[in-house]
Amino acid sequence: MPYQIQWEKKGVRWKFFGKVTSKETLASNMEIYGNSKFDGIRYQIADFSDVTDFEFSSEDMKKIAYFDQAASKSNPRVKVALIAPTPKSKELLTQYAEYSGASASPWETRIFDSIREAEAWTKDV
Numbered sequence: 001m002p003y004q005i006q007w008e009k010k011g012v013r014w015k016f017f018g019k020v021t022s023k024e025t026l027a028s029n030m031e032i033y034g035n036s037k038f039d040g041i042r043y044q045i046a047d048f049s050d051v052t053d054f055e056f057s058s059e060d061m062k063k064i065a066y067f068d069q070a071a072s073k074s075n076p077r078v079k080v081a082l083i084a085p086t087p088k089s090k091e092l093l094t095q096y097a098e099y100s101g102a103s104a105s106p107w108e109t110r111i112f113d114s115i116r117e118a119e120a121w122t123k124d125v
Contacts, residue, residue, distance in 0.1 A: 003028045007035075011043035011123055018101035019053040026067065033071045041075065045118050047083040054092055061092060065099035068107065076106040079125055081118035084110035084111050 003022055005014045012032055018081060032038055072078065078090075082097070084090040097109045112118045 005031060007037055011041045011045065012037070013045035013047065015047040015050065017050045017062075019062065020051050022047070022057070022064065025056075025060075025064060029067055029071070033074070036115060038071070039075050042077055043079045043081065043120060043122035044105045045081045045083070045115070047115060047118075048089045048093070049083055049085050049115070051086075051089060054088060054099065056092055060096060061095040062099045065096055065105070068100060069105040072105045072107050079122050080107050080109040082095040082109065082111045083113070083115055083118055083120055085113050 001022050003014050004020050005012060005028065014028055014032070016028075032044070068080075080100075082093045084093045093111050097111060098106065100109050102125045110118075110121060112121070
């Protein structure tokens with residue numbers, strides 16, 4: 001499993017490692033959305049700093065965005081912070097953010113270069 005999930009008082013963060021596939025990313029999302037704590041969170045921080053390779057297509061990113069849109073019906077008050085320090089991670093996560101916006105998700109999504117920036121953005125939720 002190339003990710004770790006950590007629940008916090010007002011949110012959840014997960015960190016991805018090594019080579020990450022869309023299947024594993026969807027599995028991590030389902031693990032979070034299926035948890036009873038999900039309806040009470042106000043932020044998600046997904047850290048891709050330690051990812052060495054991504055196995056995703058544009059269709060995969062679209063599918064993840066649509067799963068998130070479905071989850072937003074259960075909890076529409078979530079800020080999504082994505083840590084993308086490399087050009088490849090920025091490219092993929094920008095696709096996700098665009099699809100999320102296009103799918104009319106109420107979640108606010110931003111991409112950051114560092115965990116510090118993401119934490120500052122989510123601290124006042």
